[in-house]
Amino acid sequence: MLKVEDNILITRIGKGTPMGDMFRRYWLPVLKSDEILPDGKPVRVKLLGENLVAFRDSEGKVGLVDEKCPHRGTSLAVGINAGCGLTCIYHGWKFDVHGNCMELPSEPKMSNFKNSIHLTAYPVQEQNGIVWGYLGPKEHQPPLPNFYWMGLPDNQLLVERVWQECNYLQVMENDLDFVHAAFLHKALDTQDVKGGLLSTDLGIDPAHPLVRNPPVKQSVEPTNYGRRCIAVGEGDETSYAFMEIHYIFPFYTFPPRFGGEDGMWHAFIPRDDYSTWSWDVQFSHAKPIDARGQHERRGLILDEQLKKLRNLSNDYEQDRELMKAGNFSGIRGIANQDHAVTETMGPIVDRSLEHLGTSDMPIIQMRRMLLEQVRRFQDGKSLPRLQDIPLETLYSNGKYDSREKEWNEVIPLADAFAVLAKNS
Numbered sequence: 001m002l003k004v005e006d007n008i009l010i011t012r013i014g015k016g017t018p019m020g021d022m023f024r025r026y027w028l029p030v031l032k033s034d035e036i037l038p039d040g041k042p043v044r045v046k047l048l049g050e051n052l053v054a055f056r057d058s059e060g061k062v063g064l065v066d067e068k069c070p071h072r073g074t075s076l077a078v079g080i081n082a083g084c085g086l087t088c089i090y091h092g093w094k095f096d097v098h099g100n101c102m103e104l105p106s107e108p109k110m111s112n113f114k115n116s117i118h119l120t121a122y123p124v125q126e127q128n129g130i131v132w133g134y135l136g137p138k139e140h141q142p143p144l145p146n147f148y149w150m151g152l153p154d155n156q157l158l159v160e161r162v163w164q165e166c167n168y169l170q171v172m173e174n175d176l177d178f179v180h181a182a183f184l185h186k187a188l189d190t191q192d193v194k195g196g197l198l199s200t201d202l203g204i205d206p207a208h209p210l211v212r213n214p215p216v217k218q219s220v221e222p223t224n225y226g227r228r229c230i231a232v233g234e235g236d237e238t239s240y241a242f243m244e245i246h247y248i249f250p251f252y253t254f255p256p257r258f259g260g261e262d263g264m265w266h267a268f269i270p271r272d273d274y275s276t277w278s279w280d281v282q283f284s285h286a287k288p289i290d291a292r293g294q295h296e297r298r299g300l301i302l303d304e305q306l307k308k309l310r311n312l313s314n315d316y317e318q319d320r321e322l323m324k325a326g327n328f329s330g331i332r333g334i335a336n337q338d339h340a341v342t343e344t345m346g347p348i349v350d351r352s353l354e355h356l357g358t359s360d361m362p363i364i365q366m367r368r369m370l371l372e373q374v375r376r377f378q379d380g381k382s383l384p385r386l387q388d389i390p391l392e393t394l395y396s397n398g399k400y401d402s403r404e405k406e407w408n409e410v411i412p413l414a415d416a417f418a419v420l421a422k423n424s
């Protein structure tokens with residue numbers, strides 16, 4: 001449980017709020033590169049409460065700019081994207097990807113008014129088919145973090161961006177919740193499980209150790225990138241299943257995976273206080289990914305705005321006959337199941353009313369870290385520097401091993417991720 005004031009502190013992300021300003025010190029995935037074409041339609045993207053527009057100019061350069069024209073506020077999402085700039089359809093003011101005013105035809109030719117006009121534009125970088133943006137102060141701009149999957153060829157990746165209709169924190173908490181898989185994602189015993197341990201259209205393979213039983217034990221350890229969460233689940237008579245989740249500050253995760261499974265990376269980027277861009281990168285370590293199969297297993301059907309067709313307004317098309325037949329939630333698709341439980345809490349859950357148990361430890365630890373860091377940030381202290389950490393070697397591992405062994409013996413933390421004593 002959190003005090004009401006801490007819940008407000010940790011969930012509000014607008015410009016000028018402590019969390020909002022802290023999050024602005026980190027790179028955010030903005031949209032997929034193929035969502036914007038040279039001279040194509042600009043795309044509205046709301047990020048951290050700011051209404052922005054992304055566009056790709058005639059030369060392929062990407063702009064991430066304020067949606068509102070600085071003249072009188074018309075949306076540049078309905079602007080003309082041509083001639084290496086975005087032109088407002090109201091009076092023809094034109095801007096390049098850096099926000100410089102290229103043309104201001106509504107004023108007399110002799111006027112140098114144009115030179116005083118600037119459209120807010122944020123730095124962007126493209127990597128692995130994703131446009132990343134940085135919304136913070138220029139002097140604090142870090143390099144783009146180098147996540148493990150960024151070193152893989154594009155045909156080994158599947159990237160999805162979805163509009164999730166609740167605050168980022170309850171979405172991220174769900175990702176650190178080992179226990180829910182044994183309930184929410186429990187599916188029919190008789191289903192045809194395609195591709196081994198991964199989820200099917202109905203849920204996750206019932207034989208998966210996370211689904212068969214809740215973990216017998218969980219641990220969380222501080223690391224230099226955030227927190228490593230470990231679950232020890234039932235294996236067979238002599239073995240346990242050891243699985244890890246990495247929480248990378250402030251809003252990235254690697255959910256639990258076994259060796260041999262495709263990997264998964266998530267980012268939970270606040271759209272505003274009440275909605276989230278949920279990013280999912282599925283990656284295959286050594287062979288082309290089964291992109292279609294992975295997409296189907298998640299079960300998301302999206303409209304043009306990347307909102308779900310199965311949503312709160314239709315109770316996620318919950319099927320009570322399916323439920324009676326053994327699908328625990330009655331909802332099809334693992335991602336739909338996750339969305340249903342987080343969105344039905346309401347846009348921002350009141351954490352002063354909850355009753356957390358020992359099984360909620362990873363969530364408690366992640367919240368604690370966010371609160372500690374935002375207070376440090378308010379005191380002018382430094383934040384975790386992802387650029388100093390070899391993230392390119394980090395992903396979630398999992399394996400079966402002897403019941404006699406400790407979790408940190410089975411999956412030890414590499415020295416490169418240990419917290420140095422001075423930072424603890």
Ligand code: FES
Pocket residue numbers: 069070071072073074088089090091092093
């Ligand atoms: S409002 Fe955009 S040019 Fe006038």
Ligand SMILES: [Fe+2]
Pocket residue numbers: 174180181184185334338
């Ligand atoms: Fe889940």
